Amino acid sequence: MNPELEELGRRAVACKHWHWMPGMLYNHPKDRPSLALRPEGPNAPIIMCGPGGGLPIFSDPATLGCLLALVREAWSDQSIGIFRSALGQEWCVLIQKGGLQGFHAPTDAGALVAALEAAP
Amino acid sequence: MSSEQLENFEELARRAVACKHWRWMPGMLLVTKADNRFRLVELDFDAQDRWEWKGQYSTPVPDLRDPATLGCLLALVREAHGDPEIVVSKYEYSDGWTIGTQLEWEGIHSLWGSDGAIWGWSEAEVLVKALEAAP
Numbered sequence: 001m002n003p004e005l006e007e008l009g010r011r012a013v014a015c016k017h018w019h020w021m022p023g024m025l026y027n028h029p030k031d032r033p034s035l036a037l038r039p040e041g042p043n044a045p046i047i048m049c050g051p052g053g054g055l056p057i058f059s060d061p062a063t064l065g066c067l068l069a070l071v072r073e074a075w076s077d078q079s080i081g082i083f084r085s086a087l088g089q090e091w092c093v094l095i096q097k098g099g100l101q102g103f104h105a106p107t108d109a110g111a112l113v114a115a116l117e118a119a120p
Numbered sequence: 121m122s123s124e125q126l127e128n129f130e131e132l133a134r135r136a137v138a139c140k141h142w143r144w145m146p147g148m149l150l151v152t153k154a155d156n157r158f159r160l161v162e163l164d165f166d167a168q169d170r171w172e173w174k175g176q177y178s179t180p181v182p183d184l185r186d187p188a189t190l191g192c193l194l195a196l197v198r199e200a201h202g203d204p205e206i207v208v209s210k211y212e213y214s215d216g217w218t219i220g221t222q223l224e225w226e227g228i229h230s231l232w233g234s235d236g237a238i239w240g241w242s243e244a245e246v247l248v249k250a251l252e253a254a255p
Contacts, residue, residue: 021184021187022149022159022186022188023147023149023159023187023188023189023190023191024147025146035146035147035159035161037159037161040191047176060146060147061145061147061149061190061191061192061194061195062145062146062147062148062188062189062192063188063191064191065187065188065189065190065191065192065194066187066188066191068187068191069187079210081207081209081210082207083209083221083222083223083228084205084222084223085223086223086226088151095198110212116205
């Protein structure tokens with residue numbers, strides 16, 4: 001995992017709204033990437049297939065889909081999406097709640113993590 | 121979720137699997153006809169580099185209500201259209217969703233399907249339509 005992605009993973013898991021979701025891929029320095037799973041029913045606890053203490057891998061499409069779901073949950077707005085910023089050089093998440101706010105970053109994962117950090 | 125909505129998601133899932141650009145990806149949630157659910161962890165590919173279901177249950181379909189599966193489906197759509205900037209967006213004039221490329225403060229430039237700009241009542245619906253519309 002490149003250093004930028006690793007840093008994003010660290011920031012994400014430090015957020016108060018962070019929780020693991022089934023289907024997320026995570027990395028551990030002493031093992032190969034593993035999946036977070038929920039084996040039994042919607043209310044069962046999440047199980048990590050590999051060692052704990054890993055970081056989410058946001059280059060993985062399933063993990064990115066889960067991150068978007070976390071942002072929507074944190075802001076209580078299921079319509080939140082992500083798109084390119086005005087100059088097309090960054091990604092942006094626009095939040096309407098409590099006045100319009102934009103969260104920009106060079107990557108889609110970066111913009112989503114910034115929006116997750118700022119959630120009330 | 122009503123049974124009608126559930127059937128709609130199942131029908132969408134069947135359409136997704138029937139697309140020429142479809143493939144299973146790790147992280148996707150599978151659901152069988154008997155409502156058994158499996159999370160794809162690793163894939164063993166066949167000789168044609170396609171993953172084949174070898175389980176004891178009937179051939180599964182993806183659960184398109186699952187966030188990880190939707191993330192994978194978006195990745196498939198981007199790959200099929202050759203555009204990594206495709207996003208799904210809430211349609212500003214109704215409760216529906218559309219899909220395409222969008223710049224901040226501009227309306228979305230929707231992808232086009234056989235009936236015009238792609239639009240749907242759920243993210244899953246627009247993603248499946250976009251996968252079907254890919255050349």
